[in-house]
Amino acid sequence: MGKVSIKIVIAGRSYPLTVNEDEEVLVQKAVNDINSNIQKLQENYAVKDMQDLLAMTSLQLATRSNNTKTSVTTVAGGLDKADVLKALQNLSESLDS
Numbered sequence: 001m002g003k004v005s006i007k008i009v010i011a012g013r014s015y016p017l018t019v020n021e022d023e024e025v026l027v028q029k030a031v032n033d034i035n036s037n038i039q040k041l042q043e044n045y046a047v048k049d050m051q052d053l054l055a056m057t058s059l060q061l062a063t064r065s066n067n068t069k070t071s072v073t074t075v076a077g078g079l080d081k082a083d084v085l086k087a088l089q090n091l092s093e094s095l096d097s
Helices: 021-044 050-067 081-096
Strands: 003-010 013-020
Touching (some): 003 021
């Protein structure tokens, strides 16, 4: 099982990632879910600030995850909770700058 380098786009910003080959599809699906949710929020609410949209999307996806009793590890494709929180923090800091 090798690693692959991919470039994802979340909320109009590109991020290079290196993931295991078997995780690539899961990561792309997560990216699509995030971008789809952001688009729905933009269409339904007068929110323009991308950081607000990302925060609202994070909350909705986390809530959905908790409602279905799915652990963060399963949703994140093997990442532990600390890795997911760190990735969200890095994304937030990136948006701030």
